[in-house]
Amino acid sequence: xxxxxxxxxxxxxxxxxxxxxxxxxxxxxxxxxxxxxxxxxxxxxxxxxxxxxxxxxxxxxxxxxxxxxxxxxxxxxxxxxxxxxxxxxxxxxxxxxxxxxxxxxxxxxxxxxxxxxxxxxxxxxxxxxxxxxxxxxxxxxxxxxxxxxxxxxxxxxxxxxxxxxxxxxxxxxxxxxxxxxxxxxxxxxxxxxxxxxxxxxxxxxxxxxxxxxxxxxxxxxxxxxx
Ligand code: B12
Ligand code: SF4
Ligand code: SF4
Numbered sequence: 391x392x393x394x395x396x397x398x399x400x401x402x403x404x405x406x407x408x409x410x411x412x413x414x415x416x417x418x419x420x421x422x423x424x425x426x427x428x429x430x431x432x433x434x435x436x437x438x439x440x441x442x443x444x445x446x447x448x449x450x451x452x453x454x455x456x457x458x459x460x461x462x463x464x465x466x467x468x469x470x471x472x473x474x475x476x477x478x479x480x481x482x483x484x485x486x487x488x489x490x491x492x493x494x495x496x497x498x499x500x501x502x503x504x505x506x507x508x509x510x511x512x513x514x515x516x517x518x519x520x521x522x523x524x525x526x527x528x529x530x531x532x533x534x535x536x537x538x539x540x541x542x543x544x545x546x547x548x549x550x551x552x553x554x555x556x557x558x559x560x561x562x563x564x565x566x567x568x569x570x571x572x573x574x575x576x577x578x579x580x581x582x583x584x585x586x587x588x589x590x591x592x593x594x595x596x597x598x599x600x601x602x603x604x605x606x607x608x609x610x611x612x613x614x615x616x
Pocket of ligand 1: 490510535
């Protein structure tokens with residue numbers, strides 16, 4: 391399948407962004423988290439993104455935001471799944487990379503890791519850069535996107551990596567705004583972030599209680615829009 395064919399099918403299925411990375415770009419992956427650790431035949435990785443709406447991010451109550459995130463995750467899973475079937479029908483292998491569940495869990499550090507980092511996949515597929523808040527930021531949609539991916543043995547034309555880094559002049563807003571000082575050097579301390587941002591409410595429902603590092607970013611809706 392060509393790159394143009396894959397992108398057209400992704401768009402038809404409802405994706406806002408689709409990019410392609412060749413497998414050689416993943417040579418610095420940490421051991422155990424390389425695409426080959428999930429699927430040995432991988433020759434290319436397809437990154438897919440769907441945008442989340444701006445309204446709930448601006449709202450004072452975070453329940454609409456949490457539900458929007460859940461809806462977009464479900465939508466993305468279905469797009470990625472359907473696209474993987476299209477690729478398979480074209481005679482190539484395709485394996486989805488979901489956000490959840492994942493295996494790695496360090497109880498002491500409260501640290502989880504996806505089976506392959508979807509942010510790194512998106513970066514190597516040219517969807518954007520990884521900001522200091524550690525989120526993938528796209529030129530058009532900013533950080534208000536959710537990510538999915540497919541590993542395949544097809545070899546469509548890879549996209550160029552996005553080399554600009556827009557974190558030069560904002561004064562480190564995400565780092566200084568995090569209520570629990572969880573962010574440093576593009577790394578997020580999960581031990582600090584999780585108990586503050588992902589909680590069970592009194593009714594036993596899982597909800598997000600913080601998205602500040604995403605919200606304060608001047609590029610959150612797209613580069614140069616705010
Ligand atoms: C675990 C997890 C969390 C953890 C840790 C977040 C983090 N920064 O890693 C917690 C609970 C804190 C979290 C919070 C949030 N998350 Co989260 N999370 C994940 C999840 C499931 C795994 C991420 C992961 O593996 N992290 C661990 C690794 C990357 O970190 P590390 O060990 O420090 O890695 C180091 C090295 O190993 C190296 N590395 C790792 N892999 C690779 C690969 C290569 C090739 C290379 C070279 C290097 C490399 O890079 C790091 C060095 O700095 C992903 C989905 C997924 N499967 O990818 C979503 C994901 C990252 N989360 C997402 C979101 C939206 C959020 C929140 C905004 C939710 C909210 N509260 O509103 C917050 C934002 C907090 C923040 N600033 O990160 C989105 C991000 C979308 C985007 N635009 O970037 C993702 C991608 C989910 C999705 N499907 O879209 N999350
Ligand atoms: S989600 Fe909140 S607690 Fe977690 S890193 Fe971002 S600002 Fe800090
Ligand atoms: S708030 Fe500033 S430092 Fe943080 S990701 Fe956005 S532009 Fe970069």
